[in-house]
Amino acid sequence: MFFKKKPLWGKKKQLKTSYDAVIIGGGLHGLATAYYLAREHGMRDIAVLEKKHIGFGGAGRNTAIVRANQRTQYNVPLYKEALDLWPVLTRELDYNLMFNNCGNLNLMHSEAAMKAARMNVATAQFLGVESHLIDAKEAKELVPALNIKDDITFPVHGAMFHPPGGIVRHDAAVWGLAKGAAAHGAEIHQHTEALAVNREEGKVTGVETNRGRITTKKVLISAGGYSAALIHAMLGIKLPISVLTIQAMVTQPVKPLLDHVVSSGAYHCYANQTLKGEIATGAHMDPWPNYTTLTTARYIKHQAEALSEFLPCLAGLRFMRHWGGLADMTPDMAPIMDGNDHVEGFFMDCGWGYFGFKSCSAVGKYMARFMAEDQVPDILKPFTLRRFEQHRLMGETAALVNYTADN
Amino acid sequence: MALTITCPVCGKRDGYEFRFGGEDKGPRPEQEEMDPESWCDYVHMNRCTAGVQKEWWFHRDGCGAWFTIHRNTTTNLEETNPKERDDDPA
Numbered sequence: 268m269f270f271k272k273k274p275l276w277g278k279k280k281q282l283k284t285s286y287d288a289v290i291i292g293g294g295l296h297g298l299a300t301a302y303y304l305a306r307e308h309g310m311r312d313i314a315v316l317e318k319k320h321i322g323f324g325g326a327g328r329n330t331a332i333v334r335a336n337q338r339t340q341y342n343v344p345l346y347k348e349a350l351d352l353w354p355v356l357t358r359e360l361d362y363n364l365m366f367n368n369c370g371n372l373n374l375m376h377s378e379a380a381m382k383a384a385r386m387n388v389a390t391a392q393f394l395g396v397e398s399h400l401i402d403a404k405e406a407k408e409l410v411p412a413l414n415i416k417d418d419i420t421f422p423v424h425g426a427m428f429h430p431p432g433g434i435v436r437h438d439a440a441v442w443g444l445a446k447g448a449a450a451h452g453a454e455i456h457q458h459t460e461a462l463a464v465n466r467e468e469g470k471v472t473g474v475e476t477n478r479g480r481i482t483t484k485k486v487l488i489s490a491g492g493y494s495a496a497l498i499h500a501m502l503g504i505k506l507p508i509s510v511l512t513i514q515a516m517v518t519q520p521v522k523p524l525l526d527h528v529v530s531s532g533a534y535h536c537y538a539n540q541t542l543k544g545e546i547a548t549g550a551h552m553d554p555w556p557n558y559t560t561l562t563t564a565r566y567i568k569h570q571a572e573a574l575s576e577f578l579p580c581l582a583g584l585r586f587m588r589h590w591g592g593l594a595d596m597t598p599d600m601a602p603i604m605d606g607n608d609h610v611e612g613f614f615m616d617c618g619w620g621y622f623g624f625k626s627c628s629a630v631g632k633y634m635a636r637f638m639a640e641d642q643v644p645d646i647l648k649p650f651t652l653r654r655f656e657q658h659r660l661m662g663e664t665a666a667l668v669n670y671t672a673d674n
Numbered sequence: 675m676a677l678t679i680t681c682p683v684c685g686k687r688d689g690y691e692f693r694f695g696g697e698d699k700g701p702r703p704e705q706e707e708m709d710p711e712s713w714c715d716y717v718h719m720n721r722c723t724a725g726v727q728k729e730w731w732f733h734r735d736g737c738g739a740w741f742t743i744h745r746n747t748t749t750n751l752e753e754t755n756p757k758e759r760d761d762d763p764a
Contacts, residue, residue, distance in 0.1 A: 495722035507718035510747075555677065555694035558724045558748045565690070598718055656714035 275442055276321075276449035282456055285482040286314045288638060289474050291461045291497065292490030293317025294326040295437075296616050296623060298444040299631020300487060300638070301453040306359075307632070308639035311452030316476060318460040322441035325491040328560075328592030329624040330515050330537065330549045332528050334371045334432030335396050337622075338387055339662045341649040342601060343394045346622075348646075349629035353435055356628055362443035365436035365542070369527050371429040372409060374577065376421035376533040384427040391429070398429045412524050412580050419576040421533040432528065434539055437624060444631070464488075464501045464613065471612030485638055487606075487614040492558070492593025494617030504609055507655050508595045508618050511552040512559055514566045516589040520544030524580065534573035546581060548574060552594055552621075560591040594621045600663035604630065604650040606637055614638055615652075677750045683737040689750075695730030697721060697761070698742055725760030726753045 288304065290297045293315050304310040317323070333353065335346035353366040375381045384400055391398035403415040406426040415423045445455055456478070463475040464486050473482045488494050488501075495508040520543050530537035535551035550566040567586055575582035597603060597618040606614030616634050619626065633644045643651075654660060677689030697720050703712045721727070726746045733739045744753040 493724070495720065496724045499721050499723075505715065505719035505721060507714075508720055508722055510722050555689070556720075556722070556747060557750050559750055561750075595722075655718045656710045658710070 275446035276455045280454055280456070282314070282459065282476065282478045282481070283454075284480065286454075287312040287483065288485040288487070289313070289461075289481055289483045290315045290487045290489065291474070292324075292488065292494070293321035293445075293455060293457065294324050294489065294491050294623075295322075295440055295444065295627035296489040296491070296619070296630055296634070297487070298441065298448055298455075299627045300489065300616070300634045301448040301455075301631075302444050302451065303632045303635030304639060305448055305451035305453045308635055310639055314454045314456055314481065315448065316459045316461050316474070317455070317457045320457045321445055321455060322438060324493070325592050325594075325619075325623050326441050326627075327438055328515070328590060329437055329621070330539070330547050331434050331437045331624065332371070332432070332530075332537065332539065333366075333435050333625040334429055334528070335625075336371065336373065336387060336391055336398055336427060336429040336432065337663060338390065339601070340390060340394065341661060342663060343390060343396060345629050345633075345646060346626055347394065347396050348632075349626050350431055352628035352632070356440075356443065356447075360443040360447040362439060362446060364439045364443055366433065367435075367542070368431055368433040369539075371432035371528040371530065372406060373427040373429065374406070374423050374529065374531040374533075375425045375427065376531065377424060380532070381425050384425070387427060396429075397431055398427060401426050401428050410525065410527055410529060412578050413529070414577050414579050421531070421576075423577065434528065434541075435624075440624075440627070461497075461501075466502075466610055469611055471610055485612045485614070487616060487634065487638060489616040489634070491617075491619070491623060492595045494615065495595055496558075498615055498617070502610060502613060504615075506603065506617065506652070507597050508603075509556045510558060510593055510595050511555070512557055512561065512591045513550070513552045513594045513621055514562050514589065514591045515547065515549040516562075516567065516570060516586045517541070517545040517547045518581070518584040519587050521546070521584065525578070529578070531573070531577060534577065536570060536573040536577075538574060538578065545587070546574070546584065552596070558593065560593060562589045562591050596620045598655075598664075599660035601661040602626070602630075602650055603652050604634060604637075604647045605652045606643070607641060608652070677745075678752070679731055679743060680752060681731075681733045681736060681739060682741050683739050684733065687733075687736060691733060691735040693732045693734040695732050695740065697723075698728040698730060721761045723761040724748055727761040728756070
């Protein structure tokens with residue numbers, strides 16, 4: 268019982284003085300990129316640097332929801348591929364990621380929202396993603412606990428039903444990808460802080476860490492909510508990002524009553540029942556940028572009020588745990604994936620807001636291809652940082668939940 | 675964590691009365707010398723400082739004043755000594 272087990276990703280190793288590529292951030296995006304670099308592109312001499320432990324940040328704090336019901340034709344294919352990859356990765360990694368494709372039910376509370384959902388569904392169907400528009404009665408048939416009476420703050424008009432979405436166990440994804448990356452030769456260095464990215468004549472030459480200097484020609488910063496601050500501090504590149512704490516919580520466990528992920532933009536609330544029986548639910552982001560990841564009574568009250576209106580049988584349940592993570596929001600609610608532009612050999616993968624978890628598998632695959640071939644894959648082209656100065660912002664803000672940090 | 679903000683008119687109040695107005699980015703670029711890059715920089719780009727930064731606030735549910743404060747983004751506490759600033763001044 269008390270023996271020390273070797274972690275899945277191998278014993279702690281000495282940090283070498285040189286690697287072919289260094290990835291800053293041991294979250295899901297960094298680990299997935301390392302996995303695909305080593306597995307698909309034969310780049311095995313790579314190091315993932317993580318200041319704390321892998322999965323400490325957003326990777327272990329999200330509410331584990333996966334879906335591909337985004338708004339624009341640029342985003343949907345990426346998320347669709349990410350969704351399709353979960354069963355593939357489960358097999359490849361030989362690790363149960365506990366993918367439960369229970370389907371997502373996105374509640375609409377007005378005719379305007381139904382109209383927006385109609386557009387979303389049309390986009391999804393055009394791109395081969397299963398998504399249906401259903402009315403309140405059909406939603407009630409799917410989720411009998413749902414309240415479709417019109418005496419609540421936001422009565423349910425209908426819903427967007429996205430059957431292929433669902434839940435993946437986020438910790439399993441972290442451990443599985445770390446195991447897979449290590450098995451193909453990548454090194455994962457926890458408690459290793461990157462301090463600076465060294466450059467010479469516009470090219471990356473290395474990384475300074477608290478365990479010494481590394482020589483490398485390629486660096487990826489994929490540090491979740493901390494990416495924007497790191498990229499500005501290390502390379503002087505400003506990003507169109509606001510970093511906000513986002514909170515989540517779980518109730519005490521109850522008997523199975525919720526077979527789908529239910530979410531509502533109007534209530535700023537999403538909920539699913541975990542396999543343990545807890546109702547895991549998440550809230551809106553803090554209205555001002557901060558890195559605290561602290562929780563507030565305000566959102567416990569908000570979630571309790573929202574849930575007891577549209578799922579009234581949950582009234583009286585107690586919240587057991589409550590935590591916060593960071594969401595790095597961009598003005599167009601779409602991520603920034605770029606590289607070899609400002610500095611040769613420097614790649615970035617950030618601005619994922621609260622969608623970083625559901626995208627990590629596909630992003631790892633394409634960021635790895637980008638880094639290995641030094642050529643941006645077509646699917647990543649629209650996500651360039653330059654789109655902001657070209658006034659080509661994406662239409663993801665027309666998705667169903669909006670935010671206002673400073674815009 | 676909860677936040678209190680000191681409004682120059684109303685004094686120290688609950689943070690939820692205010693609307694965040696963005697990082698302090700210095701004066702708006704002049705029309706003559708403006709190009710897409712400098713405009714984008716002013717409109718969209720942030721430093722995302724993890725530490726003390728100068729920022730704008732609007733007292734939405736109060737007197738309606740726009741003003742700047744210094745706040746530590748890692749603790750949500752106001753900083754009264756602006757020398758303790760971590761973002762480079764605009």
